[in-house]
Amino acid sequence: MVDQNGADQDGIFIGASADGRRQSLVFQRANRHGLIAGATGTGKTVTLQGIAEDFSRAGVPVFLADVKGDLSGIAMAGSPTAKTHDAFAQRAKEIGEADWSYADNPAIFWDLLGEQGHPIRTTVSEMGPLLLAQLLDLNEVQEGVLTVAFTLADKEGLLLLDLDDLGAMLGEISARADELATTYGNVSKASVGAIQRALLQLRSQGGEHFFGEPALDIHDFMLLDEKGRGQVSILAADKLMASPKLYATFLLWMLSELFEALPEVGDPDKPRLVFFFDEAHLLFDAAPPSLLQKVEQVVRLIRSKGVGVYFITQNPIDVPDTVAGQLGNRVQHAIRAFTPKDQKAVKAAAETFRANPGVDVAKAIIELKTGEALVSLLQPDGSPAPVERTLIKPPRSRVGPITPAERATLRALSPVGGKYDTPVNRESAYEKLAAKAQASAAAAQAAPAPAGRAPATAPPSVWDKALTSATRAASSSIGRQIANQVGKQIFGSGRGASGGGLAGSLVRGVLGSLIRNI
Incomplete structure (x- = not known):
């Protein structure tokens, strides 16, 4: 029939x-x-x-x-x-x-x-740590660290949608390793780094297109x-x-x-x-x-x-x-x-x-x-x-x-049309952890310095150091020229001037001190 x-x-x-x-x-x-x-x-x-x-x-x-x-x-x-x-x-x-x-x-x-x-x-959460560990070719220890990242994200309501979310979550558990050790065991930075490198390799193979x-x-x-x-x-x-x-x-x-x-x-x-x-x-x-x-x-x-x-x-x-x-x-x-x-x-x-x-x-x-x-x-x-x-x-x-033209025509007539062609990026672990880090940095910057201690200043940059060195060098040269001129005008240029040795020593001492402090 x-x-x-x-x-x-x-x-x-x-x-x-x-x-x-x-x-x-x-x-x-x-x-x-x-x-x-x-x-x-x-x-x-x-x-x-x-x-x-x-x-x-x-x-x-x-x-x-x-x-x-x-x-x-x-x-x-x-x-x-x-x-x-x-x-x-x-x-x-x-x-x-x-x-x-x-x-x-x-x-x-x-x-x-x-x-x-x-x-x-698919989302990172839907893939799950077991299949993702296989995809990233992780060993048992690294798979355990990956499972900690999934568990903590679920506990704290952080969505793992794409590879950016997973990368941010790995950074979070690395920063909180001491805090998490009592609950989940040791989370070594070496294992986190190995997973991050595997994620980078996955991105280079086009894997980032699959998650989201x-x-x-x-x-x-x-x-x-x-x-x-x-x-x-x-x-x-x-x-x-x-x-x-x-x-x-x-x-x-x-x-x-x-x-x-x-x-x-x-x-x-x-x-x-x-x-x-x-x-x-x-x-x-x-x-x-x-x-x-x-x-x-x-x-x-x-x-x-x-x-x-x-x-x-x-x-x-x-x-x-x-x-x-x-x-x-x-x-x-x-x-x-x-x-x-x-x-x-x-x-x-x-x-x-x-x-x-x-x-x-x-x-x-x-x-x-x-x-x-x-x-x-x-x-x-x-x-x-x-x-x-x-x-x-x-x-x-x-x-x-x-042919490519036939494929394009059939794709345009597809029953799932534009349902999947435009990616969506909603707030998830990456955005929330980035906002948390910014808020912590802003709070630390706004906090007053402790009593009796000078306000913290940022260490000089390489550029600042270069400018300071150049200024000192130029100032030293100018100072030496001023000292020579003042000495000549006060004591004259003759070697036999009365009191020249003592006065010259005083001038050199005073001006030398000034030059060193310029």
């Missing part, structure tokens, strides 16, 4: 095996997560795009992390003049997809930097268009690859926000939202055990919120076993077994599929051509189907990026 948008009401058609057996992703099991893996150039992006657009047609909102910048084409219909047209048309014919035709999809563009889409922001207001309303990832199609939210993540920790932390933050915001629904008739995370290894590489545990927990529990998570990666062993064990729907493209790691991946992938006597998985993985994949999807009863060698259906939308 199909709905008004032409989508299958029971599931998503993935492709067909050589004997015509259709492989479909059942909607009721689509929130059990999935994996799309394979070497570069084997067809992962095309597979991802075809699945995402069918979710949208079925009324399921989709989030795509566009790492390579080539998923934006999902917003535009494909074209018969495209280079891929003949190959796609032939493939659709081979798998018996008679109604295949080009179509666009509703899309909203996002960008943490605010350049290629609506900016995505207006903060993202996570429900804006779950919109439908006027035809009932799910909006496809596309995150421009190409520049984020230079900041892998920011990318990974952002993805985990989104999942955590969804988990907290959405009610329990169990296994709905179809997912409420589906995430596709490209370059999944960035989420797991060099992650500490505490973060991996958090990822595993969120992926495991968010299923009950009706959210499906699909990881896309070149090598299936990039995903830790604790997470991979929760990925019930699998599409495995070819792996080029040129290295020991690749050979290990082939073996690992072969062992994860439900066996099919008619398919030699280990052999097929290295023989698959572009557009082919080994597919095993969850059946209606929740069990995985036996693996099948499958020719993947072609997408209906454009393969490749859209």
Whole structure:
């Protein structure tokens, strides 16, 4: 059965095996997560795009992390003049997809930097000390100091919205370290300085754009268009690859926000939202055990919120076993077994599929051509189907990026319009602590000096000292000239003048004293 948008009401058609057996992703099991893996150039992006657009047609909102910048084409219909047209048309014919035709999809563009889409922001408080410590690569001691800053800000009603607020709060706990030691333990200036340097590095990577207001309303990832199609939210993540920790932390933050915001629904008739995370290894590489545990927990529990998570990666062993064990729907493209790691991946992938006597998985993985994949999807009863060698259906939308002009037009027509484009800077910790410091300085300046003590004067500046030295030098020269002239006029220039020795001594003594005091 199909709905008004032409989508299958029971599931998503993935492709067909050589004997015509259709492989479909059942909607009721689509929130059990999935994996799309394979070497570069084997067809992962095309597979991802075809699945995402069918979710949208079925009324399921989709989030795509566009790492390579080539998923934006999902917003535009494909074209018969495209280079891929003949190959796609032939493939659709081979798998018996008679109604295949080009179509666009509703899309909203996002960008943490605010350049290629609506900016995505969160506040420092919403991120929390655990994820922020991971983002800043802090050790346990520094993470403890960061937690003190969050705790004190909450206790004293100081909002932590952006990185300026956090920097000001760190300065505050450093200044009050002795006072806070009895309640929170030692707060060393060395640890505060290390966190401040990490914040500076984060700023240099563009991280300051991610923190502030207006903060993202996570429900804006779950919109439908006027035809009932799910909006496809596309995150421009190409520049984020230079900041892998920011990318990974952002993805985990989104999942955590969804988990907290959405009610329990169990296994709905179809997912409420589906995430596709490209370059999944960035989420797991060099992650500490505490973060991996958090990822595993969120992926495991968010299923009950009706959210499906699909990881896309070149090598299936990039995903830790604790997470991979929760990925019930699998599409495995070819792996080029040129290295020991690749050979290990082939073996690992072969062992994860439900066996099919008619398919030699280990052999097929290295023989698959572009557009082919080994597919095993969850059946209606929740069990995985036996693996099948499958020719993947072609997408209906454009393969490749859209033009800047097309992006600008789509952004102007976005349903979230100007909701996020203009930043808001309300009074928070930075402003309040700055006002407090100014008030303290003004009070200290206005306070009277203690009795019996001269008023405090500011120490002379370098400029003042230079002027004083120059004045003394000039005065000394003038004074010496005056002394010589006075002496000559009083006693004359002759050596034999009566009393000249005593008088000369007196004059030199008096004038010398005057000169030294000028």
